[in-house]
Amino acid sequence: QITLKESGPTLVKPTQTLTLTCTFSGFSLSNSGVGVAWIRQPPGKALEWLALFYRDDDKRYSPSLKSRLAITRDTSNNQVVLTMTNVDPVDTATYYCAHCLPRVGAFDAWGQGTMVTVSS
């Protein structure tokens, strides 16, 4: 059974750096094509894909946010970490991590999400 859980701060000040952690179980990133994605959803708005981690040397980023994002892995703890720099109130959202089906490109398992508010 695949499970994912997001963790991180609930409140961040503008211009600060946001760091979110996705702790997962039930699969291995060593398997070919398996990925972990970060997806966000501002209150009352649509889903937005942010980034996806395949391997240490293979990552993907949303073109509109690429300059502010970094996605990494902590192998020892089965975690994928998303860092977003220079946050703004428009980054206020629920942030989800999700398991990406290899060769399908669909997200078949999601974490519960973590709500992040950007405010001074």
Place this chain on the structure above:
Amino acid sequence: SYVLAQPPSESVAPGQTARITCGGDNVGSKSVHWYQQKPGQAPALVMYYDSDRPAGIPERFSGSNSGDTAALTISRVEAGDEADYYCQVWDTDTDHWVFGGGTKLTVL
């Protein structure tokens, strides 16, 4: 970047059929996936590869994709189907993932 367009809302009476569309340039050449999101919950995959249902999804849910329009069809709609529905593609040309704007399905 690739864009997917969904109607903001659809409404249907219980027992009737709901059809939620997802428009995109030649979307028929891509694989479309669909998610259901109920209030306060994370999205859940209800259709992948245009018309394949994950385990546990009722046969009432079906999908199609051709030309510039993909669709999720829900037959014999139940009150429990009331939710937001999102389409999504993996744009393999750019290796980016794209979501539609979502459709709120209301069961009258």
